[in-house]
Amino acid sequence: MTEWKFTAKEFAQTPELFASGHRACAGCGPAVALRLIMKAARGPIIATNSTGCMEVVSTIYPYTSWNIPWIHTAFETAAANASGIETALKVLKKKGRIKNEHVDVVAFSGDGGTFDIGIQALSGAVERGHDFLYVLYDNEAYMNTGIQRSGGTPMGAWTTTSPAGKVIPGKLERKKPISDIMVAHEIPYVATANIAHWKDLVLKARKGMEVNGPAFLHVFAPCPRGWRSETAKSVEISRLAVETCVFPNWEAEDGEYKLSPQSKVIALKPERKKPVEGYLKTQGRFRHLFKPENKHVREAIQKEVDRRWQKLLKSCGIA
Amino acid sequence: MAKVEQKTVPLNGDTAVAFAVKQCDVDVVAAYPITPQTIIVEKFSEYVANGEVETEFVCVESEHSAMTCCLTAAATGARTFTATASAGLALMHEMLAVTSGCRAPVVMSVVNRALSAPINIHCDHSDSMAQRDLGWIQIYAENSQEAYDSIIQAFRIAENPEILLPIIVGLDGFVLSHTLENVKVLPTEAVREFVGIRGVPLVMNHRGEMVPFKLDPENPLTIGPLDLYDYYFEHKRQQEEAMRRALEVIKQVHDAYAEQSGRSYGNGLVEPYRLDDAEIATVCIGSTAGTVKTVVDELRDNGIKAGLLRMRAFRPLPVQDIIRCLSGKKAVAVMDRACSFGGNGGPLFHEIRHALYDVPNKPPLANYIYGLGGRDTSPYMIDGIYRDLQKIAETRQIKEGVQFIGLRE
Ligand SMILES: Cc1ncc(C[n+]2csc(CCOP(=O)(O)OP(=O)(O)O)c2C)c(N)n1
Ligand code: SF4
Ligand SMILES: [Mg+2]
Numbered sequence: 001m002t003e004w005k006f007t008a009k010e011f012a013q014t015p016e017l018f019a020s021g022h023r024a025c026a027g028c029g030p031a032v033a034l035r036l037i038m039k040a041a042r043g044p045i046i047a048t049n050s051t052g053c054m055e056v057v058s059t060i061y062p063y064t065s066w067n068i069p070w071i072h073t074a075f076e077t078a079a080a081n082a083s084g085i086e087t088a089l090k091v092l093k094k095k096g097r098i099k100n101e102h103v104d105v106v107a108f109s110g111d112g113g114t115f116d117i118g119i120q121a122l123s124g125a126v127e128r129g130h131d132f133l134y135v136l137y138d139n140e141a142y143m144n145t146g147i148q149r150s151g152g153t154p155m156g157a158w159t160t161t162s163p164a165g166k167v168i169p170g171k172l173e174r175k176k177p178i179s180d181i182m183v184a185h186e187i188p189y190v191a192t193a194n195i196a197h198w199k200d201l202v203l204k205a206r207k208g209m210e211v212n213g214p215a216f217l218h219v220f221a222p223c224p225r226g227w228r229s230e231t232a233k234s235v236e237i238s239r240l241a242v243e244t245c246v247f248p249n250w251e252a253e254d255g256e257y258k259l260s261p262q263s264k265v266i267a268l269k270p271e272r273k274k275p276v277e278g279y280l281k282t283q284g285r286f287r288h289l290f291k292p293e294n295k296h297v298r299e300a301i302q303k304e305v306d307r308r309w310q311k312l313l314k315s316c317g318i319a
Numbered sequence: 320m321a322k323v324e325q326k327t328v329p330l331n332g333d334t335a336v337a338f339a340v341k342q343c344d345v346d347v348v349a350a351y352p353i354t355p356q357t358i359i360v361e362k363f364s365e366y367v368a369n370g371e372v373e374t375e376f377v378c379v380e381s382e383h384s385a386m387t388c389c390l391t392a393a394a395t396g397a398r399t400f401t402a403t404a405s406a407g408l409a410l411m412h413e414m415l416a417v418t419s420g421c422r423a424p425v426v427m428s429v430v431n432r433a434l435s436a437p438i439n440i441h442c443d444h445s446d447s448m449a450q451r452d453l454g455w456i457q458i459y460a461e462n463s464q465e466a467y468d469s470i471i472q473a474f475r476i477a478e479n480p481e482i483l484l485p486i487i488v489g490l491d492g493f494v495l496s497h498t499l500e501n502v503k504v505l506p507t508e509a510v511r512e513f514v515g516i517r518g519v520p521l522v523m524n525h526r527g528e529m530v531p532f533k534l535d536p537e538n539p540l541t542i543g544p545l546d547l548y549d550y551y552f553e554h555k556r557q558q559e560e561a562m563r564r565a566l567e568v569i570k571q572v573h574d575a576y577a578e579q580s581g582r583s584y585g586n587g588l589v590e591p592y593r594l595d596d597a598e599i600a601t602v603c604i605g606s607t608a609g610t611v612k613t614v615v616d617e618l619r620d621n622g623i624k625a626g627l628l629r630m631r632a633f634r635p636l637p638v639q640d641i642i643r644c645l646s647g648k649k650a651v652a653v654m655d656r657a658c659s660f661g662g663n664g665g666p667l668f669h670e671i672r673h674a675l676y677d678v679p680n681k682p683p684l685a686n687y688i689y690g691l692g693g694r695d696t697s698p699y700m701i702d703g704i705y706r707d708l709q710k711i712a713e714t715r716q717i718k719e720g721v722q723f724i725g726l727r728e
Contacts, residue, residue, distance in 0.1 A: 059581040061545060068539050074417055100536055119385070
């Protein structure tokens, strides 16, 4: 675990490397995640972003929210971007052509850029062992292009390419277990986090930067625009995601799964685990599921959440 | 006369490229194997494994990532190189435009190979011709010696602060890549001195300060932002202007290199061969020029005033050189080792014909598509082209504008 300790006041005073003034929607979960993660920087840092909401809202030329060096190249390239930066830093330092003792490299990418089009570059980059932190900000659809489904969209959700129609009730497929896939790559650090539990999130981000080799941080980040949810409720929805075990918080150091405190309490006191319905109700993307004919989908979602939770408990050596 | 003493070593096109890259003190090589480029990647891996270079070799999982890695490494200030061919180049397509748009001076050798389908590993130029409009300088070598020389020149052209454009050095698959040749190589110190250490110019950041054009924690810069109708157009215009400037810089670097090595290739942009007093001429790219030269010599021996214009630079297109070299000829044939399906002739034909459009004494122009998928192009076939040209010169009439040679009809 990181040695980093701070009070809320001290944290508030860390530099704003992702500055305000960007054009994200009100209540944007990913924007909160990026700001918090950048505040966890421990020193010189270079960031890269794949194409998507966060790239678009933060860098409309000639403006930028980035008080650090930052590059965007394409949609599927976040991990390859980081590979090139990290490799260049390594060799230039060896040759004495840069002064910095160490520079952290952080790649930000959405669920589209990670579960789908960028998974090849990500898999390759972590297999090669580049020293970087990959942050998946997961708003569960392609938001930048208008709310299309991704491999990270949950079962039952309405999107513009998985519409709730007369015969198909939204997305039929399950969410790809991306973080388990990353653990299976046997990289030093994988964690899930959530903007509602900000301290846990920034500590994990810091740890991901500190670790030698690739680290993967999967951040649950509501998008009011795409989830058809209230802008003031992003944090509340995030908290519900943990309490219902829709998105538990955990980390895996060298492949050892461990529940984070917010999810551990539920493991220890199963009566605290809330039914998913309360979570689904907060978001318009699930509204169609509350029609009587779609009851079976709600049940299937609950079953799936329970199954994954049991599997996670097993991985953590609890069940 | 060469200024520096050189060694002659047996190299094929691929090993000549790998050796040049080794000498250029490259910081990052990211590459993925594909026939007929594979030898470059293998050879370079050997250099790395044996500690013969101070280069980081990133053995990426795809060409898409190879180009991306080179791009961001270059944006971090590194000198970068990659190599590919055919399907690999096609896979890079998206990132080629991003690389030139980010003004990353990546050097890449393309070992020219036909595009699928049907799959074919042999030479034609369909792979790099398909990348024409992506903002990359394109230089083509006639032999392995020139491939070696061109790679060294490429770093100095690409990294010139007035240019900052990526470069493709094309060499013909198998014909050059796998054929042993005596190549004269410069001493490594001479190469290092010639290419220097990569510098980075200053650019204005979002705060209006002049900062080094790279990802530098001391001087934050946002590279590759969203850029809409209010600025994008100006940025594209800047790329076009850099391409125009490259016409001069390619020549300057070529001349400076010629002074060291004693080797020159025309003016660096085009290489005319027995062209001054020629009445009929062909235009071509790459290794075929070697065959054409022997045919020209034979024709000359028989009193026929034949000549050749070899295009070394395809992008930027040396329009003035084309006009200067071809105006007033009685007949000219453009040889294309690629198709532009549904277009009126091959890609080189389009370029040459368009360059000559405004010239009052422009020659009649015929187009010959040849050698697709590695089909052999014999001196006999090239001789046939010159026979056609003689007829065109006499009659001032072209029977068929675009012809396919060396294939069964
Ligand atoms: C190769 C390619 N295909 C498609 C697109 C169009 N596109 C841009 S962003 C995007 C979706 C991004 O989704 P995600 O990664 O989830 O980020 P978000 O916008 O949700 O933050 C798509 C499909 C593209 N830019 N490049
Ligand atoms: S669409 Fe969603 S993810 Fe994108 S800026 Fe708006 S709230 Fe954020
Ligand atoms: Mg998304």
